[in-house]
Amino acid sequence: MQLCIMFGMFYPQEAKGAMTMYCTQCGSKTSAGVQFCAICGQNVQATMQNDQRDRREFPFWIVGALVGATVGFLTRPAAFLVGQLPFGIVITGGSTLRGLDSLFVPVAQRSLGQMAAFAIIGGFIPAIVRKLRTRPESK
Numbered sequence: 433m434q435l436c437i438m439f440g441m442f443y444p445q446e447a448k449g450a451m452t453m454y455c456t457q458c459g460s461k462t463s464a465g466v467q468f469c470a471i472c473g474q475n476v477q478a479t480m481q482n483d484q485r486d487r488r489e490f491p492f493w494i495v496g497a498l499v500g501a502t503v504g505f506l507t508r509p510a511a512f513l514v515g516q517l518p519f520g521i522v523i524t525g526g527s528t529l530r531g532l533d534s535l536f537v538p539v540a541q542r543s544l545g546q547m548a549a550f551a552i553i554g555g556f557i558p559a560i561v562r563k564l565r566t567r568p569e570s571k
């Protein structure tokens with residue numbers, strides 16, 4: 433259905449919801465769900481996918497995830513006596529710690545977990561913001 437809306441401008445919709453599309457190569461009619469154009473053999477599905485890829489927005493979620501991970505890292509829990517652990521130890525979850533240092537493994541794992549959680553939250557924020565901004569203004 434979303435596809436119908438997306439391509440509605442280019443591929444006029446026919447009655448009863450059946451979608452008629454036109455081959456991007458030769459312009460002849462093809463029906464939705466058909467892989468190749470019957471006239472010229474153009475791969476219609478592939479063209480549609482490319483179209484979608486080109487139209488994809490800038491990946492704000494990656495920026496959000498990076499910001500989230502940074503905030504998560506900066507606010508990571510402090511270990512007893514030594515304070516916040518360095519990035520190299522946090523990112524490996526403390527797996528490189530040996531001997532007495534392995535006491536800090538739980539803190540390293542908690543720090544890593546917090547970074548991951550913040551990254552996930554950060555990744556969702558742009559989508560939420562966009563949803564709020566594009567919400568049709570009723571009333």
Ligand SMILES: [Zn+2]
Nearest residue numbers: 455458469472
């Ligand atoms: Zn064709």
